[in-house]
Amino acid sequence: MITLKDLAKKLNVSVSTISKALHDNPEISKETITRVKELAKLYNYQPNKIAQSLKANKTKTIGVIIPSILNRFFAQVLFGIEKEARVNGYNIITCMSNEVLNKEKECIQLLSNGSVDGFLVAVAEETQKKKDFTHFETAQFAKIPIVMFDRVIDDFICDKVIINDFEASKNATLELLKKGKKNIAFISSIDDLNVGKLRKQGYIDAIKGNPNVTYDPITLTLNSSQDVQSQIAAFLKNNTHIDGVISADNVSGTILISIANKLGYNIPNTLSVIGFADNQISNLSVPKLAIINQNAEQIGENAFSLMLNRLNDKTRPFVTKEVGITFSKQESF
Amino acid sequence: MITLKDLAKKLNVSVSTISKALHDNPEISKETITRVKELAKLYNYQPNKIAQSLKANKTKTIGVIIPSILNRFFAQVLFGIEKEARVNGYNIITCMSNEVLNKEKECIQLLSNGSVDGFLVAVAEETQKKKDFTHFETAQFAKIPIVMFDRVIDDFICDKVIINDFEASKNATLELLKKGKKNIAFISSIDDLNVGKLRKQGYIDAIKGNPNVTYDPITLTLNSSQDVQSQIAAFLKNNTHIDGVISADNVSGTILISIANKLGYNIPNTLSVIGFADNQISNLSVPKLAIINQNAEQIGENAFSLMLNRLNDKTRPFVTKEVGITFSKQESF
DNA sequence: TTGAAAGCGCTAACAC
DNA sequence: GTGTTAGCGCTTTCAA
Numbered sequence A, B: 001m002i003t004l005k006d007l008a009k010k011l012n013v014s015v016s017t018i019s020k021a022l023h024d025n026p027e028i029s030k031e032t033i034t035r036v037k038e039l040a041k042l043y044n045y046q047p048n049k050i051a052q053s054l055k056a057n058k059t060k061t062i063g064v065i066i067p068s069i070l071n072r073f074f075a076q077v078l079f080g081i082e083k084e085a086r087v088n089g090y091n092i093i094t095c096m097s098n099e100v101l102n103k104e105k106e107c108i109q110l111l112s113n114g115s116v117d118g119f120l121v122a123v124a125e126e127t128q129k130k131k132d133f134t135h136f137e138t139a140q141f142a143k144i145p146i147v148m149f150d151r152v153i154d155d156f157i158c159d160k161v162i163i164n165d166f167e168a169s170k171n172a173t174l175e176l177l178k179k180g181k182k183n184i185a186f187i188s189s190i191d192d193l194n195v196g197k198l199r200k201q202g203y204i205d206a207i208k209g210n211p212n213v214t215y216d217p218i219t220l221t222l223n224s225s226q227d228v229q230s231q232i233a234a235f236l237k238n239n240t241h242i243d244g245v246i247s248a249d250n251v252s253g254t255i256l257i258s259i260a261n262k263l264g265y266n267i268p269n270t271l272s273v274i275g276f277a278d279n280q281i282s283n284l285s286v287p288k289l290a291i292i293n294q295n296a297e298q299i300g301e302n303a304f305s306l307m308l309n310r311l312n313d314k315t316r317p318f319v320t321k322e323v324g325i326t327f328s329k330q331e332s333f
Numbered sequence C: 001t002t003g004a005a006a007g008c009g010c011t012a013a014c015a016c
Numbered sequence D: 001g002t003g004t005t006a007g008c009g010c011t012t013t014c015a016a
Helices: A004-011 A015-022 A030-042 A049-056 A072-087 A101-111 A125-130 A134-141 A165-178 A194-208 A228-238 A252-262 A296-312 B004-011 B015-022 B030-042 B049-056 B072-087 B101-111 B125-130 B134-141 B165-178 B194-209 B228-238 B252-262 B296-312
Strands: A061-066 A091-096 A118-121 A146-149 A159-163 A184-188 A218-221 A244-247 A272-276 A290-293 A320-323 A326-328 B061-066 B091-096 B118-121 B146-149 B159-163 B184-188 B218-221 B244-247 B272-276 B290-293 B320-323 B326-328
Touching: A004 A015, A004 A030, A015 A030, A049 B049, A061 A072, A061 A101, A072 A091, A072 A296, A072 B072, A072 B091, A091 A101, A091 B072, A101 A118, A101 A125, A101 A134, A118 A296, A134 A146, A146 A296, A159 A165, A159 A296, A165 A184, A165 A194, A165 A244, A165 A272, A165 A290, A165 A326, A184 A194, A184 A228, A184 A252, A218 A228, A228 A252, A244 A252, A252 A272, A252 B252, A296 A320, B004 B015, B004 B030, B015 B030, B061 B072, B061 B101, B072 B091, B072 B296, B091 B101, B101 B118, B101 B125, B101 B134, B118 B296, B134 B146, B146 B296, B159 B165, B159 B296, B165 B184, B165 B194, B165 B244, B165 B272, B165 B290, B165 B326, B184 B194, B184 B228, B184 B252, B218 B228, B228 B252, B244 B252, B252 B272, B296 B320
Parallel strands: A061 A091, A061 A118, A118 A146, A146 A159, A159 A320, A184 A218, A184 A244, A244 A272, A272 A290, B061 B091, B061 B118, B118 B146, B146 B159, B159 B320, B184 B218, B184 B244, B244 B272, B272 B290
Antiparallel strands: A091 B091, A290 A326, B290 B326
């Protein structure tokens, strides 16, 4: 890499002259500026980012900590973050907690050494369970701002981006009721997560709040260590009266449609299905899965924007931004 | 952040003493070492990564450039890379080219300023088409090593990690033939990619090389700007004699199963389906999609290993590592 | 209009 | 055993 010093030597001027010239500092003569810029272009000079970071005490890099990139939702959020970051001249360092508290602590720890200007985090499952937030507190204490998205901690004060999982789930259930569905079930493989709980609660609320509903909520909690297909098949066989399903995660809805087709259901006539998913996933089944789209990309964009804001004004009050969901009444509804 | 200087002041010793003590330098007395370490622990001292990077002229950070994180295959590769990187004390900066040449150039450009020690890249579609590799050449010229994975450029010399797409596809086709399938088709939405071409060629090779096969290859190229489901449905209706399908990408196999079920096919008896995908995708359909698993995670791990190797020995000859594929004869086969 | 010098935080060769 | 010093590449204040 070519440095300021190198350029200075070649032009027989001082390093500071070069630096100023490249920054169009009015102290420097037009002539010198053009000479310097030409040379810089010739040698394809790029200011050393690390040196700039050290000097400025900021890196223009944000750490993103997500449970897993293999979850399509988080991949989409990351996509949104990365896009927005790029536009604003920021880089993204990605870490995965795999839902493990210690892994998450390690991520924060490893990047809390000047590597990043702030953290965007979707809190790990174990962290939510054990309620251990010391690593976040440490970061915040060290003046490294945190923005939480989707998986947020109510008891921790920071900027947040969420969707209204409760309302989304409740509304979807209400839509099924409005459509005349009499026996609506709820299936989920994310019961342990806050968002999973909220979605289930939304469903229960809709069911219990409806005077025409006489039955108790019908729920299936999927065990991910066992075959999901057989669990769903057994569930449908044991509950033949079900005519509507809300799926809380982004795969079980698709699987349920496949299984139900096999079992002779006529979707959506004898069975309506709605899932928390996105367009690509919707496309995988016949009929296409009706989806509650969490607008993951938007969540990412918003999370980054809040961070940018925060970095520019460390004293502004903390905000919680709610991103709207989109309900697509596709074929399986 | 607390610095060496801060610690030095508190103990009334010099900065270098602190630095040496923290590095267990034998020049320093045991006593001082413990005193320093205790203080460091007390104040939770973390050496400033940026300063270390500037000093050492390396960042322990690798840039990963992929077409998109929304493609599950690349998400898996990234997962493998991140895991391996973490273990070795490296961070990952992720950039997305969105298959666009200029975006890819920009990524390389923006990180070729000391931000990263090397690049792991899956080349964008447009780059492959236009055969413009100047940005890679520039990086290599600047002594920033490049490891290409999956989407590699034959004419560019660097370390590479690939799978044998041709063989994988050919073998899968041969398996179908061996099973007695008489009319095997090939569907793909990635015809423009090198890997897509290789997969198609593998299929064609198997078909044409088999003396029992009398028909020409039957291929469907999916247009992603139109509805994939109807394209596949039309294809099946126009080719009712098809009894086996190879899907070259990671979604069309699942969709085809859904459609075929609807059309009354009895999978796998009247129609066998094999797709380039992974276990999670396989699980979405009934019956489960038989898959050619590209072992994406392994690709990522290997790519990172090659990079680590390269960083430790810039002069070793370039290698191309081939990662094995796994053929899972699941239900739809 | 230009240059010298200090300093960001760290490491390490070299004094003492 | 500890301290001084220089330097990584850059920015910026102050002096000339």
